[in-house]
Amino acid sequence: MRKELWRDLQLLNVQGPWILCGDFNCVMHMEEKIGMPVRQADIVDISNCMHVCGMEDIKSVGNFFTWNNKQQGQFDHSPGLLTVYPRSDGGRKPFKYFTMWKSSPIFLDTIQMAWNSQCFGSKMYVLTNKLKKVKASLKELNRVGFTDIQAAYLKAHHGMIAAQEAMHLNPHDKELANMELQAIQEYRTTHKAYLDFLKQKAKVEWIKNGDENTSLFHQSIKSRRLQNQVYSIFDKDGVWRDKPDEVSGAFLDYYTELLGSVHDNRTHVIKQIVQSGPICQNHHKDILNAPYTADEVKAALFSIPGVKAPGPDGFGSYFYKDAWSIVGDDVVSAVLDVLQHGKLLKELNHTVITLIPKVKCPRNVSEFRPISCCNTLYKCVTKVLCARLRQILPDLIFENQGGFVHGRYIVHNIMVVQDLVRHYGRKGVKPSCLMKIDLQKAYDTVDWNFLKDMLTYLDFPEQFVNLALLQKYHLTALVFAFNSASKSAVNRSAVKRKRHI
DSSP: OHHHHHHHHHHHOOOSOOOOOOOOSOOSSGGGOOSSOOOHHHHHHHHHHHHHHTOOOOOOOSOSOOOOSOOTTSOOOOOOOOOOOOOOOOOSOOOOOOGGGGGSTTHHHHHHHHHTSOOOSOHHHHHHHHHHHHHHHHHHHHHHHOTTHHHHHHHHHHHHHHHHHHHHHOTTOHHHHHHHHHHHHHHHHHHHHHHHHHHHHHTOTTOOSSOOOHHHHHHHHHHHHHHHOOOOEEOTTSOEEOSHHHHHHHHHHHHHHHHSOOOTTOOOOOHHHHTTSOOOOHHHHHHHHSOOOHHHHHHHHHTSOTTSOOOTTOOOHHHHHHTHHHHHHHHHHHHHHHHHHOOOOGGGGOEEEEEEESSSSOOBTTSEEEEEEEOHHHHHHHHHHHHHHHHHGGGTSOTTOGGGSTTOOHHHHHHHHHHHHHTTTSTTOOOOOOOOOOOTTTGGGOOHHHHHHHHHHTTOOHHHHHHHTHHHHTOOOEEEEETTEEEEEEOOSSOOOOSOO
């Protein structure tokens, strides 16, 4: 009977928005059932039905398990209440560079023309102003040739099919043969641009080379759009908020208190304790103080994955890689100027904070992880410093500090803990104690003065310390990206970014 239900649902083939609710007595994931094990065969049919129908499992809050099948003579099911929120207008979306634009035959010429505009000032000021000129030119390029890339792709595909059918009917017609070649070339160019657009939107990082699965990208984009929207939440005081302005206000209030406040009663670092362990030696200082090179800057920038979210300026590393022949010299010159003189343009330090859910269905404003979306040029500066620091770090820390050992991941520590706990209940094992210490938002509220004290007491060179604390001396407000739109800013006081250093 259930197989017939899945077949009938697929035959409905609803094209518009629709909601499917009911008690199907089956699960889609193994963690949705406890007690009896879930076989893979039990979840294949409903998963295939959901995929064919283009449906997504909606987020939920409250009792996760809906029934227990142990209540004799009583209704033991937890009812489900579905709330449909009106579509919210996220406002005008900020500029973002798309790598599909490079498929345009005038892409490099467009950038070159904008880049050649005259501007005077510091090297970083000149660079940021040229980027503004390029942004305006790329917006026009997108308006002219990429407004609806999906429609252009379908048009090119139908044009190629029509040209091939005409050629099939008149195989000796040279004019039709040339038209077919042009149609094929147009389709290949448009198809590649469309795939680049989907890959960048879907952010499926594990795909390198392989089949061109557009349905996978569409499903990923749809899933991300559904999961990234927050329509209701409990604020920091436990009050339920379900209006757009109230929801965004709840997040701003919470993070203003968390990220925008200074605590004067911090425990000061004891110099004698720090210096009783490993500290910087002269050969370490030689590495940190060595002149910065253009190769270091280029290597740092090209190491930034293109799928990473860009900063407020909208230029991810894809742009610099695609247009390196034009922008490379100015980028290297500007970054070296920052590293050599320790002066950072405030505009470069602007940051957008995006919130990543820590659980599948978050209910509280505290169940999100704030991620800093910095400008790519700022990332480049910090990555150069990080590469220098990585060379000396093994001499300053212990191997059990897994979070700071290059090539080691936090999951390794989880595996070690699992092995330890597995043996605790065995007979003959000596009494043991396991303590879990939860440092709430530990890395998001690191004090600037604490960082300076630690680096100074570890005897880091003064020039490197000042570079590491560049952000402190050029503070700007943090802007929150909420439901695809930028919201109010939070003044940054006692916060450092943990992305690289």
